Amino acid sequence: MEIRELQAADLPELMKIETDLFTSEAWKENSFRSEIEGRFTDYFGAFDGELIGYAGLHSVPASFSSDIQTLAVGAAHQSKGLGRTLARKLIAKAFALGSEAVFLEVRADNQSAISLYSSLGFKQIDIRKNYYQDSAIDALVMRLALNQPIVLGIESSCDETGIGIVKGNRLLANALHSSMDEHAKFGGVVPEVAARAHLEALQPTIVQALKDANLSMNQIDAIAVANGPGLAGALMVGIGAAKALALAHNKPIYAVNHLVGHVGADVLENGTVSLPTIALLVSGGHTSLLLVRDLLDDVELLGETIDDAAGEAFDKVARVLGLPYPGGPQIDKLAETGNPKAIRFPRGLSLPKDMEAHRFDFSFSGLKTAVARHVEKAVDNGLELSKADVAASFREAVVDVLLTKAINACEAHGVKKLLLGGGVVANARLRQVAKIRCDEAGIELRIPRFSLCTDNGAMIASIGAQLMMAGRPPSNLGFGAESTLEVTKVQTL
Amino acid sequence: MKLTIKTPEAMEAFGRRLSRSLEPGDLVLLSGELGAGKTTMTRGIGVGLEAIGTIQSPTFVLARTHRTKNGPKLVHVDAYRLTSAIELDDLDIDFANSIVVVEWPRNFLDDSFENWVLIEIDRSSQEDVRELVVTGHGPRWQEVQFDLGN
Amino acid sequence: MILAIDTSAGTSAAVFDGTKQLSFVNFDDRFGHAENIGLAIQGAFSKAGITPAELTLVAVGRGPAPYTGLRVGVAAGIAMATALGIPACGVITLNAVARKHPVGRILVVADAKRKELFIAGFQDGEQVIPPSVATHQELEDYSSFRQVPGECDASVIGEYLIWAKAQNLDLTDTSALYLRSPDVTPSAGKRVTG
Numbered sequence: 001m002e003i004r005e006l007q008a009a010d011l012p013e014l015m016k017i018e019t020d021l022f023t024s025e026a027w028k029e030n031s032f033r034s035e036i037e038g039r040f041t042d043y044f045g046a047f048d049g050e051l052i053g054y055a056g057l058h059s060v061p062a063s064f065s066s067d068i069q070t071l072a073v074g075a076a077h078q079s080k081g082l083g084r085t086l087a088r089k090l091i092a093k094a095f096a097l098g099s100e101a102v103f104l105e106v107r108a109d110n111q112s113a114i115s116l117y118s119s120l121g122f123k124q125i126d127i128r129k130n131y132y133q134d135s136a137i138d139a140l141v142m143r144l145a146l147n148q149p150i151v152l153g154i155e156s157s158c159d160e161t162g163i164g165i166v167k168g169n170r171l172l173a174n175a176l177h178s179s180m181d182e183h184a185k186f187g188g189v190v191p192e193v194a195a196r197a198h199l200e201a202l203q204p205t206i207v208q209a210l211k212d213a214n215l216s217m218n219q220i221d222a223i224a225v226a227n228g229p230g231l232a233g234a235l236m237v238g239i240g241a242a243k244a245l246a247l248a249h250n251k252p253i254y255a256v257n258h259l260v261g262h263v264g265a266d267v268l269e270n271g272t273v274s275l276p277t278i279a280l281l282v283s284g285g286h287t288s289l290l291l292v293r294d295l296l297d298d299v300e301l302l303g304e305t306i307d308d309a310a311g312e313a314f315d316k317v318a319r320v321l322g323l324p325y326p327g328g329p330q331i332d333k334l335a336e337t338g339n340p341k342a343i344r345f346p347r348g349l350s351l352p353k354d355m356e357a358h359r360f361d362f363s364f365s366g367l368k369t370a371v372a373r374h375v376e377k378a379v380d381n382g383l384e385l386s387k388a389d390v391a392a393s394f395r396e397a398v399v400d401v402l403l404t405k406a407i408n409a410c411e412a413h414g415v416k417k418l419l420l421g422g423g424v425v426a427n428a429r430l431r432q433v434a435k436i437r438c439d440e441a442g443i444e445l446r447i448p449r450f451s452l453c454t455d456n457g458a459m460i461a462s463i464g465a466q467l468m469m470a471g472r473p474p475s476n477l478g479f480g481a482e483s484t485l486e487v488t489k490v491q492t493l
Numbered sequence: 494m495k496l497t498i499k500t501p502e503a504m505e506a507f508g509r510r511l512s513r514s515l516e517p518g519d520l521v522l523l524s525g526e527l528g529a530g531k532t533t534m535t536r537g538i539g540v541g542l543e544a545i546g547t548i549q550s551p552t553f554v555l556a557r558t559h560r561t562k563n564g565p566k567l568v569h570v571d572a573y574r575l576t577s578a579i580e581l582d583d584l585d586i587d588f589a590n591s592i593v594v595v596e597w598p599r600n601f602l603d604d605s606f607e608n609w610v611l612i613e614i615d616r617s618s619q620e621d622v623r624e625l626v627v628t629g630h631g632p633r634w635q636e637v638q639f640d641l642g643n
Numbered sequence: 644m645i646l647a648i649d650t651s652a653g654t655s656a657a658v659f660d661g662t663k664q665l666s667f668v669n670f671d672d673r674f675g676h677a678e679n680i681g682l683a684i685q686g687a688f689s690k691a692g693i694t695p696a697e698l699t700l701v702a703v704g705r706g707p708a709p710y711t712g713l714r715v716g717v718a719a720g721i722a723m724a725t726a727l728g729i730p731a732c733g734v735i736t737l738n739a740v741a742r743k744h745p746v747g748r749i750l751v752v753a754d755a756k757r758k759e760l761f762i763a764g765f766q767d768g769e770q771v772i773p774p775s776v777a778t779h780q781e782l783e784d785y786s787s788f789r790q791v792p793g794e795c796d797a798s799v800i801g802e803y804l805i806w807a808k809a810q811n812l813d814l815t816d817t818s819a820l821y822l823r824s825p826d827v828t829p830s831a832g833k834r835v836t837g
């Protein structure tokens with residue numbers, strides 16, 4: 001006997017059971033069809049050669065709740081525990097989706113169903129009189145409370161220590177200690193003795209996160225920590241702290257991928273991550289294009305930078321223009337009065353010859369050199385140089401190539417969703433052009449709030465929570481930092 | 494030794510050939526302006542050493558450590574943003590067991606190093622052309638004949 | 644009940660009950676601090692037969708030492724103390740090692756890399772040369788001192804802590820100890836030449 005997701009092809013068999021069991025109150029085939037194909041519904045069938053039972057769940061991510069839509073076992077297969085198996089399947093699914101409660105309605109005269117649900121922990125919370133019109137039977141409304149795991153996540157990339165706390169898909173706290181203000185964070189790290197600041201920040205940031213979540217350390221169910229990719233020395237601080245936090249109250253620990261964490265930010269913003277999706281992650285340290293079909297098991301790197309990250313390109317061009325570090329905000333300010341069409345700078349890896357090997361890769365090195373040469377030529381020949389035009393045109397080139405490839409990826413893979421992440425999301429021009437291009441292409445654009453886009457602990461906690469909710473085993477205690485961790489490795493065991 | 498590199502592909506190929514002469518404990522310093530091709534050459538070194546993970550600019554992270562298929566680690570450093578000896582200490586590079594390639598070595602080199610190869614890249618003239626000057630310092634490089642070709 | 648952690652050389656953890664050492668777990672590897680820190684602490688707990696809830700104090704080695712590794716131990720110690728709501732103390736490794744040689748004129752010497760050394764000098768247990776960086780040449784100025792290797796571990800940290808607390812020394816600083824002064828000046832924005 002196997003349980004799998006229902007497809008439209010199963011409908012004929014399903015309708016036989018449905019009409020047989022529910023007679024006048026049976027749902028129509030069209031209703032089932034739209035349920036099975038629905039975005040927020042999950043329908044399962046039990047098969048023993050043929051279909052013998054089925055059940056369906058509808059989830060509402062933003063309310064952290066689900067509803068059992070229907071549960072049916074063919075007459076010949078009842079009283080064998082199949083109903084319980086199907087119900088458990090739905091509950092597990094609801095749990096994995098982040099639901100904190102599962103609701104259902106059951107006929108007041110359906111004693112066996114009521115007993116089943118009660119034994120699974122459902123409590124009656126209401127009666128809807130004469131709900132089943134044909135028979136004038138009441139419906140009992142029942143509710144099951146699901147206890148989502150509370151996970152504390154640690155993110156220690158180059159500059160910041162981020163501690164976040166989530167409960168399932170729900171954000172409880174996101175504390176960040178950084179030596180830079182938000183605006184300066186865009187695209188760069190101030191190269192002071194940042195590592196020292198990590199340790200000084202550790203305790204106050206942990207305390208702040210717990211305070212914001214109104215929790216004490218022993219109420220945390222698990223610890224999650226980013227063990228890569230990134231600067232090894234910085235990651236190690238987070239790992240040391242995370243292991244100690246886990247040991248303090250004997251909790252499991254999950255070592256997770258920092259880049260996948262950025263996709264996890266979407267879960268916290270919307271209550272669920274909408275899959276499959278293309279994710280464009282752009283920061284000082286990363287420029288990557290991901291195809292995410294399953295957050296835990298199927299993350300594919302479509303392309304990444306082969307030289308500079310986008311944020312670095314901003315820093316280097318700022319250098320060329322004599323602007324202080326970090327470059328992102330400086331370029332933005334200068335670009336305000338510049339003409340983005342003044343100079344056509346190269347869009348790296350966009351030529352026909354690049355399409356085979358580097359279709360979704362990025363290269364900003366040629367762009368950087370082109371800007372440098374443009375500036376030098378002007379200076380050397382005593383020509384007029386509009387730094388504002390250079391800044392605006394450079395920025396336009398970066399935004400253009402980022403979004404062209406991202407949307408290209410959406411179309412090539414038939415995925416109509418694009419998620420943006422990483423600190424460079426602070427760039428208003430990037431967001432503006434993203435919206436325009438996605439609207440044109442009929443692609444759903446999602447950009448989490450900025451505090452979840454930059455490196456933060458909550459997104460790490462989110463991945464840890466997903467792993468726990470899916471029943472995955474925690475990591476072993478001996479994992480280390482991996483500065484070049486592959487994106488396909490979501491968890492290091 | 495001096496040589497002229499005419500294309501980015503040739504720069505990468507140079508890096509690959511250079512990697513054949515490299516052993517754990519070696520230090521390669523790449524000096525040149527923005528866009529000179531330092532990361533391109535390092536990419537070639539990475540290919541030659543069968544490094545795992547894409548060779549990308551380490552400007553932001555300061556250093557990227559790559560394991561190699563069968564050999565020592567490759568540590569790729571960008572020292573441009575290093576402002577103090579403390580930060581260099583902080584990187585805690587496992588020199589003895591790694592091949593270390595450093596871009597913008599001015600902030601990196603001090604008297605504690607005895608042996609290194611300095612490659613100065615000049616992108617003066619036409620578009621893709623680079624002039625390289627390769628010098629070995631210290632007893633390690635005294636007798637080494639670079640199998641680098643042109 | 645004290646948990647001592649040190650990642651100045653290898654990775655080690657030790658549990659002390661009052662003045663008595665109950666356990667000591669050490670990993671010699673000079674580069675696996677992040678990998679080993681959890682196992683060291685967990686091992687120290689189980690060998691001592693205690694639960695973390697019984698701890699009243701955490702002691703961390705502050706170095707001086709190679710910082711990437713050192714910070715792992717300090718981070719773990721701070722996090723453990725925070726999670727348990729107990730205080731954390733910092734111990735300078737050179738001072739801790741000196742404690743094992745309370746008689747005579749001794750110079751604790753540890754490798755500072757870059758051909759330099761971390762040193763601290765003591766006369767009958769009293770510090771006469773504060774922790775500092777010295778070259779091999781400068782060491783000759785201290786020929787009247789008996790040189791002692793500055794290798795440290797959690798056991799040495801713990802024993803020093805017990806002694807220091809009895810002396811009412813202030814050990815509240817848990818920050819990693821940096822002895823080098825920033826001596827490399829940042830470059831001015833260079834003109835990209837043609």
